[in-house]
Amino acid sequence: MKFRKKPEVVEAMQWNGDNRKGIVAFMGGNPILSPIQDGDKLHMPTSTGSQVALPGDWIVKRPYAGSEHFDFVPVRPSDLLKHCECFDFEFDGTCGCCGFKDVPVKLMPKEKAYICNVCLVEKTPQQRMVKYRENLEAKP
Ligand SMILES: [Zn+2]
Numbered sequence: 001m002k003f004r005k006k007p008e009v010v011e012a013m014q015w016n017g018d019n020r021k022g023i024v025a026f027m028g029g030n031p032i033l034s035p036i037q038d039g040d041k042l043h044m045p046t047s048t049g050s051q052v053a054l055p056g057d058w059i060v061k062r063p064y065a066g067s068e069h070f071d072f073v074p075v076r077p078s079d080l081l082k083h084c085e086c087f088d089f090e091f092d093g094t095c096g097c098c099g100f101k102d103v104p105v106k107l108m109p110k111e112k113a114y115i116c117n118v119c120l121v122e123k124t125p126q127q128r129m130v131k132y133r134e135n136l137e138a139k140p
Pocket residue numbers: 095096097098099100115116117118119120
């Protein structure tokens with residue numbers, strides 16, 4: 001018999017250089033495990049030591065072996081795309097950020113826009129907001 005491992009679902013939140021409170025809440029709010037902000041960098045305490053998150057990095061929630069605890073590890077956007085696909089998006093429409101049509105898009109209620117998988121992972125919310133404004137101004 002052959003078996004294929006079930007695909008693993010990971011939760012992640014993007015560090016944008018200015019959303020430490022959101023990241024702390026995502027991490028469960030434990031003050032001892034809270035990351036330390038240094039300018040637009042975030043020092044993440046992990047089970048293997050401190051790791052630095054840069055703006056745009058995704059903070060990925062990972063269980064650590066043989067325990068019920070989680071590690072919160074910064075992952076570069078390109079590395080996340082290499083190993084993961086984002087699946088909670090809807091299938092049709094136009095990306096409000098890059099403007100591509102017929103791409104899978106996700107509704108971002110806070111940003112009041114639909115964006116594609118690529119823009120979601122590669123751009124920070126601030127970068128997307130700039131694009132939304134440019135796109136609105138470009139419209140006749
Ligand atoms: Zn896009």
